[in-house]
Amino acid sequence: MAQRHLDPTNTTAAPADAVAGYLRERATEFLRALRTHRETGGGTASGAEESTDAALALRRSARRISGTLHTFRPLLDADWSESLRPELAWLSGTLGREHAYAARLDRLVTALNRLSGATPFPAQGTAQGTPSKPVAGSRATGAARPGAPAPGAAAPHAHPAPDRGNLTVGAAKAGALLDRQLTLARTRAHSAALQALGSSRFHAVADSVAVLASEVPLTPTATAADLGPLAAAAHDRLRDAVTGLPLHTAGRPYNAEALIHGLSPDTAPHPQDAPWHQVRLLLRLHRYALEVLHPEAVPVDVRLLAAGEALNRHRDASEAASAAAAAARTPRIAPATAYALGVLHADQRHEVEASRFAFQQCWQKEAVSTP
Amino acid sequence: MAQRHLDPTNTTAAPADAVAGYLRERATEFLRALRTHRETGGGTASGAEESTDAALALRRSARRISGTLHTFRPLLDADWSESLRPELAWLSGTLGREHAYAARLDRLVTALNRLSGATPFPAQGTAQGTPSKPVAGSRATGAARPGAPAPGAAAPHAHPAPDRGNLTVGAAKAGALLDRQLTLARTRAHSAALQALGSSRFHAVADSVAVLASEVPLTPTATAADLGPLAAAAHDRLRDAVTGLPLHTAGRPYNAEALIHGLSPDTAPHPQDAPWHQVRLLLRLHRYALEVLHPEAVPVDVRLLAAGEALNRHRDASEAASAAAAAARTPRIAPATAYALGVLHADQRHEVEASRFAFQQCWQKEAVSTP
Known part of the structure; x- marks a missing residue:
């Protein structure tokens, strides 16, 4: 995990082995996380944090397995992998929702405090409230890592109650409204996740992953296959999607693009955000492909990670802006x-614009150095 | 007016003559504008545009005379100039207000249209709606040059009625509310300006300026004085004030500073804007001093003008943001x-931040090239 640069002299002897090995490792992680989740009681008060960590680990493995099945599709039994992928997507979506609502509330309350000139809300020691630099506090890295309270448990939100002493009435009421709405959504997501993990649909996924942990269903020709072109194709898809982004505009600070249509009758989500969300997914697939090819070089290039962070922040701010608009x-x-919700919405749309600028800056550097 | 670069070989033989000559020219312009204003009926429907232009020309001359009296104070009869300056400030403040309200409404309606995804509102052919570049559409250069309707005249605002077809109900209502409030303020400002121009206080100012047009009251030692140190002092005051600005922060795009306290209980104006407004005034004094010293090089360095434009835009956006907050x-x-007003307020605060960034960029270049 310590090596940060790709080593071009490292060549995989049998290419398909790299894919099979990567999938086996992720599947093993998945099963381990599942065991932890069950042992910690699936979200009862005692093991809330471990349980949440386990759910995130499950999701992390599921996403990597799904991405690998996609990128290296020709190496794997088609029927099997085509049936597993949507199930993994369902699982990772279901598991991610609770965390997403918690992080969204945290982001919005932090912003309300900032906009009110209050001391930035200390979201468990991270600096999520500083919008000018890409911080590690995006959803994926867990700035707001709430516990996983059982529905009706004592703590409806794990972050300390925000200090509304310095807020105007409007900001305080907006915060309370968002808290109510997003906590409700989060509680529902928590229930849905628990329900999903107890369902027969999930057990079928777990069985498939268990198969993967022992024997990866490769095609007969897989061992002779070359991984390079498949990974390169993933990179090409990313590059093509980035080419379609308005990077020239994004690179001009204060272009005011993100708030265009901010008051348009069309409701959220913002259509202009979609291509950026797509690039975020393709960047992740590219990153997973690099993990398969260069397991010794994990984590990958820090600039690739920074570009990913910018896109995570883009997605988070976009969804937070929508939540503020919806609350209004x-x-x-x-x-x-x-x-107050109008100010907050616009603030988060500025964050969207700032994230695009940050991505453009990363990508400029990245374009030179990506292998 | 065509020369854009200072000519260092041009030296003024008798320094005080340069000040006296400059003041005489401005005073003559003042009297000419006053005559035009009276001939065009002081704002009746027939000569509205000429009358407005004349009022702006009056203001332009008054500001330059006042600034010159300030910068080259030691050359001029102290009692006389100390008594004239506040009167000129009163006059230019009174004359500027109507135009300022009109420009503010125009800026806010343009922004509402942009935020609603409507075609940018064509403000008499200028691109005021494009916030990313310093446009010529600041108050001083008259992007929104309204007519000067007499109170109760047919045209309450000279810009064509904005197309609210594409606006949401909220944006349309916000636009209507701002239109009502700022049109009322503008009508009052118009009456106040007309009243001022008919007052004995104004006639005393006009008499003083008439004296200036024929004979500038220099001190006995003025002819031996050196203008250089006085102009340099004006430049030093500007430089010192700029040093006090948070330029490092302003130079980082998307620093999100301008919206801090955007929801704070303190009402407008934003205290953080004051030092920038101060620099705007000092920059103008510096520019006028350059006009005195280098009359052949008017307009002065385009980058100095661009810096001034950025600060004008800063002031306009700051005041527009306050107007949106007040309307709310x-x-x-x-x-x-x-x-909608919350989104609009935040949008204009974003413009404030963008203007600071633009100023910082200009100033960086300026610091190298200013003589």
Whole structure:
């Protein structure tokens, strides 16, 4: 894990072995996380944090298995891998939602505090409130790592109650409204995740992953296959998608693009965000492919990680902006609440723009150095 | 007016003559503008545009005279110039207000259209709606040059009625509210300006300026004085004030500083804007001093003008943001209106931040090239 640079002299003797080995490792991690999750009680108060970590680990493995099945598709039994992928996507989506709502609330409350001139809300020691630098506090790295309370458990949100003493009435009410709405969504997501993990659908996924841990279903021709072109194709898909992004605009600071249509009648999600979200997914696939090819070079190039962080921040800010806009459509709210939500929405759209700028800056450097 | 670069070989033989000559020219312009203003009826419908232009020309001359009296104070009869300066400030403040309200409304309606994804509102052919580049559309250069309707005249605002077809209800209502409030303020400012121009206070100012046009009251030692140190002192005051600005932060795009306290209980104006406003004034004084010293090099260095434009845009956006916040405090507005005003406020604060960035970029270059 310590090596940060790719070693071009490292060649894999039997290419398919690299894929099979990578999948076996991820499958083993998956099963280990599942065991931990069950042992920690699936989210009861005692083992809440371990349980949440286990759920995130499950999701992490599921995403890597799914991505690898996709990128190295020709090496693997087609029927088997085509049936497993949507199930892994369902699982990782279901497992990620609770965490996403918690992180979104955290991001919005932090922003409300910043906008009110209050001391930045200490989100468990991270600096998520500083929008100008890509921080490690994106959803994936868990700036806001809430416990996983059982529905109806004592702690509806794991972060300390925000200090609303310095907030205006509007900001305080906006914070309370968002807290209510996103905590409710999070509690539901938590229930849905627990339900999913007890379902027969999940057990079928777990069985498939167990197979993967012992024997990866390769095609007969897999051992003679060359991984390079498949990984290169993943990189090409990323590069092509990036080419389609408005990077020239994104590279001009304060281009004010992200807030265009900020008051348009079209509801969220913002259509202009979609290509960036797509690049985020393709960047992840590219990164996983590099992990398969260069297991000794994990984590990969820090600039690739920084580009990914920028896109995570883009996604988080985009969704937070939508949540603020959605909260403003709550019937019978006070004008001061609506005003604060408007400021908050625009603030998060600026974050969207800032993230695009950050990505553009990373990518410029990346374009030179990516192998 | 065509020369853009300072000519270091041009030396003024008798320094005080340069000041006296400059003041005489400005005073003559002042009297000419006053005559035009009276001939065009002081703002009746027939001569509205000429009348507005004349009022702006009056203001332009008044500001230059006042600035010159300040910078080259030791050359001029102290009692006389100390009594004239506040009167000129009063006049230029009174004359500028109507135009400022009109420009503010134009800026806010343009922003509402942009935020609603509507075609940018064509403000008489300029691109004021494009916030990423310093445009010529700041208040001083008259992107929104409204007519000067008499109170109760047919045209309450000279720009064509904005197309609200594409706006959401909230944006449309916010636009209507701002239109009502700023048009009222503008009409009052117009009346106040007309009243001022008919007052005995104004006639006393005009008399003083008439004296200036024929004979500038220099001190006995003025002819032996050196203008250089006085102009240099004006430049030093500017440089010192710029040193006090948070330029390092301003130079990092998306630093999110301008929106800090955006929801704070303190009302507008934003205290963080004050040092920038101060630099704007000092930059203008520096520019006028250069005009005195180098009359052949007017307009001065384009980068100095660009820095000034950035600060004008800063001031305009700051005041527009305050106007949006103030409108949101109107009792009994709909939540959708308040939400739109919140987005608008944040958008204009973002413009404030963008203007600081633009100034920082100009200044970096300027620091190298200023004589």
